[in-house]
Amino acid sequence: MNESALDRYFDHFIQKDSSKMEEMEVNEEFFCLLPEELVTLNKDDPGSSSSLDCSSQNPTAAAMAGSSTSMLEDRPTTLVTSVTHQQEFLPQIQNIICTVNLGCQLDLHLIACKAWNVEYNPKVYKALIMRLREPRTTAMIYKNGNLVCLGAKSVAQARLAARRLARKVQKLGFPVRFLNFKIQNMTASCDTFTVSLEQLALQEHCSYEAELFPGLFYSGIPNLSIVIFASGKMSLVGATTDVQIYEALGIIRPILSRFRRH
Amino acid sequence: MSRAGLSCPGCGSSNIVDDHLYCQSQLVCVDCGSVVSEGALVAADDHVGGSDVSYSRSTAVAKKPCMNLIKGIQRVKAICRILRVNSGIEDLSQTYYNLAYQHESFIRVSLQKKEVLAGCCVLVCCRLLNWPITMGTISCLLDADPMVVGMVYQEMVKILNIEPPIINVTEVVEAHSLEYKLSSVHVPEEYAENSKDLTKRAVALVELAADSWIVTGRKPIPVMMAAIYLSWQSLKPNKHRLKCSLEKFCQIAKVNKHRPASKRITEMKKVLCKLGKEIPWVREAVTPDNVVRQVEDILKHRYALLRRALRTHEEVLLAECQASCEDSLTEETAPTQSSELVEQNPNASSVEQCELNAERAQRPGDGDDNPCTVSELHTDIQESQDPTPNWGKRVLFAPPCVTHPRKKRRVEQPELKDVTGDEEISDSEIDSYIRTPQEAREFTLTQQLFYESEKS
Numbered sequence: 001m002n003e004s005a006l007d008r009y010f011d012h013f014i015q016k017d018s019s020k021m022e023e024m025e026v027n028e029e030f031f032c033l034l035p036e037e038l039v040t041l042n043k044d045d046p047g048s049s050s051s052l053d054c055s056s057q058n059p060t061a062a063a064m065a066g067s068s069t070s071m072l073e074d075r076p077t078t079l080v081t082s083v084t085h086q087q088e089f090l091p092q093i094q095n096i097i098c099t100v101n102l103g104c105q106l107d108l109h110l111i112a113c114k115a116w117n118v119e120y121n122p123k124v125y126k127a128l129i130m131r132l133r134e135p136r137t138t139a140m141i142y143k144n145g146n147l148v149c150l151g152a153k154s155v156a157q158a159r160l161a162a163r164r165l166a167r168k169v170q171k172l173g174f175p176v177r178f179l180n181f182k183i184q185n186m187t188a189s190c191d192t193f194t195v196s197l198e199q200l201a202l203q204e205h206c207s208y209e210a211e212l213f214p215g216l217f218y219s220g221i222p223n224l225s226i227v228i229f230a231s232g233k234m235s236l237v238g239a240t241t242d243v244q245i246y247e248a249l250g251i252i253r254p255i256l257s258r259f260r261r262h
Numbered sequence: 263m264s265r266a267g268l269s270c271p272g273c274g275s276s277n278i279v280d281d282h283l284y285c286q287s288q289l290v291c292v293d294c295g296s297v298v299s300e301g302a303l304v305a306a307d308d309h310v311g312g313s314d315v316s317y318s319r320s321t322a323v324a325k326k327p328c329m330n331l332i333k334g335i336q337r338v339k340a341i342c343r344i345l346r347v348n349s350g351i352e353d354l355s356q357t358y359y360n361l362a363y364q365h366e367s368f369i370r371v372s373l374q375k376k377e378v379l380a381g382c383c384v385l386v387c388c389r390l391l392n393w394p395i396t397m398g399t400i401s402c403l404l405d406a407d408p409m410v411v412g413m414v415y416q417e418m419v420k421i422l423n424i425e426p427p428i429i430n431v432t433e434v435v436e437a438h439s440l441e442y443k444l445s446s447v448h449v450p451e452e453y454a455e456n457s458k459d460l461t462k463r464a465v466a467l468v469e470l471a472a473d474s475w476i477v478t479g480r481k482p483i484p485v486m487m488a489a490i491y492l493s494w495q496s497l498k499p500n501k502h503r504l505k506c507s508l509e510k511f512c513q514i515a516k517v518n519k520h521r522p523a524s525k526r527i528t529e530m531k532k533v534l535c536k537l538g539k540e541i542p543w544v545r546e547a548v549t550p551d552n553v554v555r556q557v558e559d560i561l562k563h564r565y566a567l568l569r570r571a572l573r574t575h576e577e578v579l580l581a582e583c584q585a586s587c588e589d590s591l592t593e594e595t596a597p598t599q600s601s602e603l604v605e606q607n608p609n610a611s612s613v614e615q616c617e618l619n620a621e622r623a624q625r626p627g628d629g630d631d632n633p634c635t636v637s638e639l640h641t642d643i644q645e646s647q648d649p650t651p652n653w654g655k656r657v658l659f660a661p662p663c664v665t666h667p668r669k670k671r672r673v674e675q676p677e678l679k680d681v682t683g684d685e686e687i688s689d690s691e692i693d694s695y696i697r698t699p700q701e702a703r704e705f706t707l708t709q710q711l712f713y714e715s716e717k718s
Contacts, residue, residue: 114702115695115696132695155683160683164691164692196478209412210478210481211396211483214480229479230478231664
């Protein structure tokens with residue numbers, strides 16, 4: 001991911017100083033965005049609304065004082081997939097769709113004959129499907145030279161994959177160029193805490209139909225759609241850059257904190 | 263009328279008359295009958311009287327609504343009457359149907375979809391005016407696929423720009439339970455049940471399910487079916503009812519069984535067992551088989567039992583954490599600082615002791631709920647065996663998708679982490695994707711053989 005965007009996100013939302021890592025104080029950053037009356041309410045009873053939690057607060061009050069302090073002592077340089085406290089709200093890109101123009105007409109029959117890892121059924125679809133092992137991606141190549149690449153897990157991988165595909169086509173004898181490379185769409189996933197979808201659904205820009213789909217759709221951010229599930233897992237679709245994903249998480253995080261449910 | 267100055271080309275007679283008999287006036291010779299000249303085929307000027315009147319003004323009437331719209335509105339009214347909703351909902355439904363029907367998304371769709379649209383208008387008005395009804399009920403009334411109903415509903419809500427509130431399952435339970443034919447008129451005495459008692463108990467069960475993560479994200483009808491089944495069994499837990507399976511219950515009550523209801527029953531029984539264990543006067547072990555008999559007591563004292571269950575669970579976790587801390591203390595060389603702290607604070611909670619160990623050991627922690635923070639060290643020690651700790655298994659109540667994850671966690675490919683996108687692309691790597699000329703020839707031959715064999 002974009003390292004500078006990651007740095008800004010960490011600096012703003014995830015502090016390095018371990019002495020401030022108590023849960024209540026971390027939440028204060030989010031609560032400062034809330035109206036005054038909710039701040040006090042949340043300080044007493046953070047993020048919960050069911051009667052269950054009123055009863056559970058007292059026995060756990062003593063233990064709350066000693067909440068986890070070892071959050072993020074080292075900034076992780078790699079993205080690991082196991083859910084720990086460090087990984088809350090750390091998005092992982094799952095898919096990138098990008099396009100590039102090869103700048104020449106292509107003979108798809110010739111490519112289908114001469115290249116491995118290729119599918120071409122003009123009766124089914126007019127484009128040729130080409131796959132790469134590394135990075136593990138799939139591309140659709142059209143006769144006019146347009147190429148759509150899917151499956152990369154980072155912007156750099158997407159660019160590398162597109163270049164490798166273009167090089168592959170070039171080796172087959174076409175005067176290929178690498179024009180207008182553009183990331184069209186990014187899908188990212190993120191793990192957070194459990195959320196009360198019924199209460200979140202009362203907010204604006206939220207659409208939750210349990211009879212149709214178990215997730216809640218949040219459409220408050222232009223050009224981005226977020227699907228949030230009860231377990232706290234969410235998926236962000238529609239971004240074109242890493243920065244947009246971090247910004248979206250910055251917007252959704254305080255909203256989710258208000259409806260956190262234990 | 264005769265015309266002066268004209269003579270017939272046939273007989274030379276000057277007796278020419280203007281013949282208005284037919285629509286086109288003609289000059290005709292009276293003596294021989296030949297047509298001297300024809301009029302042009304124009305309408306208005308030759309006709310008697312009046313100014314020009316255009317077709318739309320003369321024959322068109324006020325624009326009628328199309329027949330399908332009229333039928334659709336009648337269908338809306340019929341659905342409202344079947345559901346016995348109030349007049350406000352009926353009027354609003356008709357308004358919305360008119361608006362939605364005229365929109366370009368719905369004006370040219372199939373008649374079936376228009377009928378589904380009628381049901382969706384009623385549904386959205388019921389939601390807006392707090393009339394509890396589910397999409398399943400509308401699908402049944404329309405005899406349509408629930409997915410189609412959902413699709414039309416979402417499209418309609420988008421184009422009409424409405425934000426209806428979500429349904430509250432507890433409100434719908436009462437309406438849903440009326441579908442179950444369990445009165446003494448319909449079923450034998452051992453199966454009969456008063457609908458009020460049934461509903462009351464089912465509502466309590468649904469509330470308990472909502473508190474313990476069974477309802478969120480799930481379809482409401484299987485949850486309600488499970489609640490009604492368990493409440494029916496628990497109201498008179500005799501051998502007839504306890505032996506009755508969900509399928510047989512649905513046959514008795516004359517409702518369609520929903521497959522997920524069985525899973526909801528299992529989940530609800532697990533929750534009831536967790537609470538049933540906390541009842542002080544129950545000596546025997548509470549299992550899913552015998553928990554139905556305790557349902558009345560559990561629901562009566564559910565809040566107190568919930569508190570007790572949570573407390574017991576925390577105590578168990580603390581004890582486990584303490585045991586693991588002691589193990590780790592004996593295993594590692596303990597600095598005097600931490601041991602002094604332990605001595606100075608003999609009454610410190612075991613959590614703080616555990617936490618000192620955590621700081622010393624510098625292990626990353628999962629800090630979701632408090633029980634999680636306490637038990638993270640327990641799982642940290644186990645992490646070497648289990649690389650993916652599941653916090654859902656450590657808390658008493660968690661969404662079932664967290665407790666039983668189906669998907670394997672994806673492992674990121676380590677070799678692609680430091681990619682910049684502008685690396686050199688080696689020829690050998692690309693050559694591995696390209697066929698040699700011989701391979702290409704063989705491929706072409708095989709393809710031709712394949713196509714020929716297919717044709718034959």
